[in-house]
Amino acid sequence: MNRVSKHITERQKALQGEKNYVKRLAIIMTVVLLILTGLYSVLPETTDIRNEEYAISDTNAEHFEQLFSDLLKACQQPSPEDSRTILTDLNAIRSVSEKDYALASSIANHWQKVYLDPDYHLCMYPEENISSGPENRNIPNTSKHAFIVLGYELQNGEMTEELKGRCEAAAAAAKSYPYSILVCTGGATGGNNPERHTEAGLMKQFLIEECGIREERIFTDEKAMTTAENAINTFEILRENKIETMTIVTSSYHQRWGQVLYNGLSAMYEQKYGKAPKLVGNYSYRIEPNNSAYLNNAGIAIRQLATVLQLPRNTTRSKAGT
Numbered sequence: 001m002n003r004v005s006k007h008i009t010e011r012q013k014a015l016q017g018e019k020n021y022v023k024r025l026a027i028i029m030t031v032v033l034l035i036l037t038g039l040y041s042v043l044p045e046t047t048d049i050r051n052e053e054y055a056i057s058d059t060n061a062e063h064f065e066q067l068f069s070d071l072l073k074a075c076q077q078p079s080p081e082d083s084r085t086i087l088t089d090l091n092a093i094r095s096v097s098e099k100d101y102a103l104a105s106s107i108a109n110h111w112q113k114v115y116l117d118p119d120y121h122l123c124m125y126p127e128e129n130i131s132s133g134p135e136n137r138n139i140p141n142t143s144k145h146a147f148i149v150l151g152y153e154l155q156n157g158e159m160t161e162e163l164k165g166r167c168e169a170a171a172a173a174a175k176s177y178p179y180s181i182l183v184c185t186g187g188a189t190g191g192n193n194p195e196r197h198t199e200a201g202l203m204k205q206f207l208i209e210e211c212g213i214r215e216e217r218i219f220t221d222e223k224a225m226t227t228a229e230n231a232i233n234t235f236e237i238l239r240e241n242k243i244e245t246m247t248i249v250t251s252s253y254h255q256r257w258g259q260v261l262y263n264g265l266s267a268m269y270e271q272k273y274g275k276a277p278k279l280v281g282n283y284s285y286r287i288e289p290n291n292s293a294y295l296n297n298a299g300i301a302i303r304q305l306a307t308v309l310q311l312p313r314n315t316t317r318s319k320a321g322t
Contacts, residue, residue: 106267125169136281151186151199165285171211
């Protein structure tokens with residue numbers, strides 16, 4: 001073979017080698033792409049992924065106002081016609097929007113359960129273990145469950161005995177369900193608080209130092225100044241941690257009030273995002289309120305629920321009388 005022929009043969013082999021390399025590279029890239037596509041399809045939703053946005057329709061705002069007024073009336077002035085009246089309100093909402101109806105039904109059913117059912121049981125600390133309460137049989141011992149610990153106004157920048165009692169109840173619950181998390185919520189409240197101590201910050205410190213709860217189990221919202229803001233702020237923490245179920249821990253007189261707000265927000269999140277944490281239990285530190293207005297707090301709960309649901313400001317104000 002002469003030198004020219006030998007050169008041509010070597011060049012042909014080189015070209016063939018390059019073609020084979022390109023083919024192998026193409027196959028590898030295709031496999032990688034398929035793997036990545038498959039992985040992407042099963043990745044869990046992030047907290048930024050949202051379904052269709054949802055808000056109560058303007059047309060239904062008045063119907064919700066009527067529903068809230070009738071729910072409050074059923075609590076304060078019970079009548080045999082209450083169930084029929086509430087059903088009429090729900091049907092009016094349904095005639096406008098099925099999504100609004102789903103939200104309204106959840107609110108009405110929960111209100112009837114916690115405010116109108118005389119057999120609804122509040123599980124009380126310290127006399128009852130949380131797992132013994134009939135309303136708490138569905139609390140799961142998983143990292144997808146959260147105990148929401150609602151704050152209480154500070155005095156001179158320090159925790160009151162009532163707030164410590166709520167934390168002690170929360171600690172007892174956390175020890176009964178060791179895989180759960182705790183979410184403490186409450187901002188810098190009370191007079192004479194120059195260092196701007198927050199309810200949530202002090203609660204976390206108390207739970208760690210006095211109750212023996214591990215720091216990594218505790219999450220905080222240090223901005224909320226009302227029960228309504230407690231609910232709004234902590235729901236973002238719940239979503240970020242992919243929490244599926246929750247239990248409210250607060251004072252006995254505050255339990256129903258807090259539940260109404262968290263249930264309402266859960267129902268709205270269900271419509272907005274397709275899923276939301278569900279209330280599955282309650283645990284209360286037994287104490288009488290130092291403000292007599294809190295004994296009959298249904299009106300406060302309804303008014304704050306309207307705020308949580310972003311209804312017009314005058315909702316429930318004229319008809320509910322609170």
